[in-house]
Amino acid sequence: MWVYEKKLLYPVEVTTCNPMLARYIMEQYGGADGELAAALRYMNQRYTVPDKVIGLLTDISTEEFSHLEMLATMIYKLTKDATPEQLEKAGLGAHFVNHGHSLFYENAGGVPFTTTYIQSKGDPIADLYEDIAAEEKARATYQWLIDISDDPGINDALRFLRERENIHSLRFREAVELLKDERDRKKIF
Amino acid sequence: MNASDEEWNLLKKVQQMDFVVVELTLYTDTHPNDEEAMNQWREAIKEAKKVRKQYESRFGPLSLLSVPSKQAIEVGWHWNSTPWPWQR
Numbered sequence: 001m002w003v004y005e006k007k008l009l010y011p012v013e014v015t016t017c018n019p020m021l022a023r024y025i026m027e028q029y030g031g032a033d034g035e036l037a038a039a040l041r042y043m044n045q046r047y048t049v050p051d052k053v054i055g056l057l058t059d060i061s062t063e064e065f066s067h068l069e070m071l072a073t074m075i076y077k078l079t080k081d082a083t084p085e086q087l088e089k090a091g092l093g094a095h096f097v098n099h100g101h102s103l104f105y106e107n108a109g110g111v112p113f114t115t116t117y118i119q120s121k122g123d124p125i126a127d128l129y130e131d132i133a134a135e136e137k138a139r140a141t142y143q144w145l146i147d148i149s150d151d152p153g154i155n156d157a158l159r160f161l162r163e164r165e166n167i168h169s170l171r172f173r174e175a176v177e178l179l180k181d182e183r184d185r186k187k188i189f
Numbered sequence: 190m191n192a193s194d195e196e197w198n199l200l201k202k203v204q205q206m207d208f209v210v211v212e213l214t215l216y217t218d219t220h221p222n223d224e225e226a227m228n229q230w231r232e233a234i235k236e237a238k239k240v241r242k243q244y245e246s247r248f249g250p251l252s253l254l255s256v257p258s259k260q261a262i263e264v265g266w267h268w269n270s271t272p273w274p275w276q277r
Contacts (some may be wrong), residue, residue, distance in 0.1 A: 006251045007200060008274045009208065056218040063211060073275040167215065174219035 002062070009066035010160045013153035014077035017089035021149055022078035023108055028145065028161075030113040033137035039064035041118040042073030042131065049124045052126045054177045057131075060168050067161055072103055073152055084120065124179055130170045140166035197277075199244045203251065206237035 016061040042061035071186050079087065079101060087096045094110055105113035121127050142162035146155055190270040213230040220226055245251060249266035257266060 003252050005256055006205060006274060009211070011201060012275075053218075056215065059211075059214055059218060063215075070273065077276050107250060167212070171215050171219050178219060 002065075008070055008073060010070060010157060011064070012073045012077070012157045014074060014151070015153060016078075016151060017081045018151060019082045019084070019087050019092055020077045021151060021154065022075045023092055023095075024148060025071055025074050025078070025108075025154075026106055027054055027108040028141055029075060029103070029107075031111075031141070032117040033067040033115075033134060033141055034107070035064050035071060035138070036066065036105055036113055037117045038134055039068060040115070041134065041143055044118075044120045045127045045131070048122050049119075049127060050179060050182070052178050053128070056171055056188050060171065062188035063134065063164070063168075067164065070157060070161065074157065075103055078154075085121050109159070125176065128176050128179070130171050132164065132169050132176075135165045135169035135172065139169070156174065196248050199240075199248070202240050203244050206233070206240045207248070209233040210237050 030036055039061050040056045046057035046061065049057060056141065061184065068182075079092070079165055082090070082092075084093075085097055087093060091110075095104065095106070098104075103150055105114075119127070119130055121130070142158050142165060146158050149158065210230070210233045213226065213233050217223065217230050229234050241251065241255075245255050246260060248271070249261035249264075250257055250268070253268065
């Protein structure tokens with residue numbers, strides 16, 4: 001089970017309304033390499049991986065949900081005061097007529113989230129390699145977001161998230177090595 | 190420093206200390222035999238608990254695992270009280 005914490009993993013400070021930036025950030029909210037995809041992917045894979053890596057998949061998946069909340073906070077704050085005209089100018093006219101000012105799991109192009117973005121293969125090495133790739137793709141997306149954004153508060157939070165992708169990738173690589181060691185030991189005895 | 194600045198700064202401190210726990214938990218997941226890291230992890234949990242207690246006794250629980258303090262109840266704290274994290 002999970003218990004809600006009434007705080008963000010890392011502070012998100014936004015002072016300026018910027019619906020265009022919000023739309024770009026949606027890529028990491030409901031896109032193929034985004035936080036929702038990551039959280040759901042690991043949470044599903046954890047049931048059939050060796051015991052040694054269940055903790056890691058559980059803990060990283062849980063952290064991804066806290067990243068999702070940080071992104072939701074950014075999108076909410078960047079759009080809450082925007083007029084329909086401003087949203088339309090930012091390319092969110094179609095979003096507005098379908099969802100109003102509410103959030104939705106879709107990418108920067110307005111494509112709704114789909115589980116076809118993610119896999120669960122029942123093969124721990126295949127799963128972990130997908131997870132490493134997912135973290136690297138998310139890291140790259142964060143870099144492009146930082147490059148295109150000039151909001152200092154948002155960039156501070158995006159840099160934090162980019163670094164977390166690096167750490168998760170590293171931990172998944174270590175998990176692969178733990179499983180390989182175990183496999184090799186079995187061959188010896 | 191007004192009350193809301195004080196609250197925000199103490200919350201940031203909680204976020205910092207909790208993050209240390211998050212980070213060390215992931216590290217020890219893949220380095221279970223690193224005794225030095227395990228010690229740091231145990232210490233980090235203790236430190237985070239202290240700072241959380243400081244925050245929660247004055248401003249109310251951050252989760253439903255904490256008992257509301259007398260002080261928090263006196264100032265009218267409810268679980269449903271604003272601000273939620275995205276309203277700050």
